[in-house]
Structures are given as structure tokens and as C-alpha cells.
Amino acid sequence: MASTPDHPDAAHEALDTLQRLWTPWRMSYIRGEGKDLGGCPFCVLPRRGDDAAALILHRGRSVYAILNAYPYNPGHLMVVPYRHVAGLEELTEQEVREMAGLVQRSVRALRSASGPHAFNIGMNIGTLAGAGIAEHLHQHVVPRWSGDTNFMPVVGQTRVLPELLEETYARLAPAFSN
Numbered sequence: 001m002a003s004t005p006d007h008p009d010a011a012h013e014a015l016d017t018l019q020r021l022w023t024p025w026r027m028s029y030i031r032g033e034g035k036d037l038g039g040c041p042f043c044v045l046p047r048r049g050d051d052a053a054a055l056i057l058h059r060g061r062s063v064y065a066i067l068n069a070y071p072y073n074p075g076h077l078m079v080v081p082y083r084h085v086a087g088l089e090e091l092t093e094q095e096v097r098e099m100a101g102l103v104q105r106s107v108r109a110l111r112s113a114s115g116p117h118a119f120n121i122g123m124n125i126g127t128l129a130g131a132g133i134a135e136h137l138h139q140h141v142v143p144r145w146s147g148d149t150n151f152m153p154v155v156g157q158t159r160v161l162p163e164l165l166e167e168t169y170a171r172l173a174p175a176f177s178n
């Protein structure tokens with residue numbers, strides 16, 4: 001006979017908090033996005049022709065940087081290949097190189113635009129690992145500030161951010177040109 005935990009909700013909440021603290025990119029921050037885009041959001045957004053509206057910060061040859069619409073922190077962005085591939089091993093050498101370069105450039109832009117104290121950088125491969133859109137590979141770059149896990153309230157797993165996405169975009173996008 002299977003036993004059930006006394007407080008499954010509390011246990012889940014504790015695990016959720018741990019995941020949020022240690023690996024913010026494991027949360028499905030972009031869940032919900034894409035439902036009304038008519039396809040994979042990472043494929044659709046770069047084709048829209050309005051990078052500011054799509055929150056695309058920078059375009060490279062084979063990869064681009066885009067603000068996360070459901071950020072963990074202001075400036076939480078993703079580096080994404082234009083190609084619709086799920087696995088890291090499916091990337092070409094050129095894409096791997098350019099992705100690493102754009103992650104580095106993103107860190108530089110974030111440092112100059114908003115002076116974070118630290119960064120979480122990582123990717124989830126597969127839904128089990130926490131990927132919101134598992135079918136299209138993307139790498140998270142999350143700026144961190146001292147105390148950001150304490151003072152920012154979490155409502156329904158979405159943080160209440162002290163800054164609008166448009167304001168973040170307006171400050172951060174120019175920093176990619178430096």
C-alpha cells in the first residue's frame with residue numbers, strides 16, 4: 001500500500017522554493033507564451049518584423065537574444081538559435097560558437113546597463129528538466145542582485161517585478177551595441 005505525505009502541498013512548495021533559489025531557469029517562466037502566437041514562439045517572434053515588440057535585444061547570424069516575458073528578474077533574457085532544434089548536440093559548431101559569444105555579450109550588456117551582482121546562466125534540456133518550451137533550445141541568462149530572493153514577492157509562481165518589460169528593453173537593447 002502506497003503511503004501519502006502528510007502535506008503534499010507544503011512539500012511541493014518547499015521543493016519549488018529550492019528550485020527557485022538554486023536554479024531559476026528550471027522554472028517554466030515562459031509557460032503560456034506561444035499559445036496565441038500560432039506556433040513555436042522562438043520561431044515566430046523573430047519573423048514578426050518588430051524586434052522591440054517581440055523584445056528581441058540583439059540579432060546574430062544564427063542566434064539571437066530575447067527578453068523573457070515572464071522574467072525571474074529584470075533583464076532575464078534568453079539566447080536562442082533561429083533553427084528549431086531541441087538538443088544541444090543538434091547545434092552546428094558555428095551555432096555553438098555564436099551562442100557562447102552572445103551569452104558573453106549579454107553578460108557584458110547587463111553589467112553595463114544594470115550592474116547586477118551575479119548571474120545564473122544555464123539551459124534546460126527536456127520538459128523533465130524544467131524547460132518551458134522544450135522543443136526549441138534556449139539558454140537563460142539571469143542577472144542576480146543581493147537579496148533578490150528575499151524582497152521580491154512571488155505570486156502564483158510569477159514574480160512581481162519592480163520594472164516593466166518595456167523599460168528593461170529600452171535600457172538593455174542599446175547596451176548590446178557597445
Ligand SMILES: [Zn+2]
Nearest residue numbers: 040043084136
Ligand atoms: Zn522553434
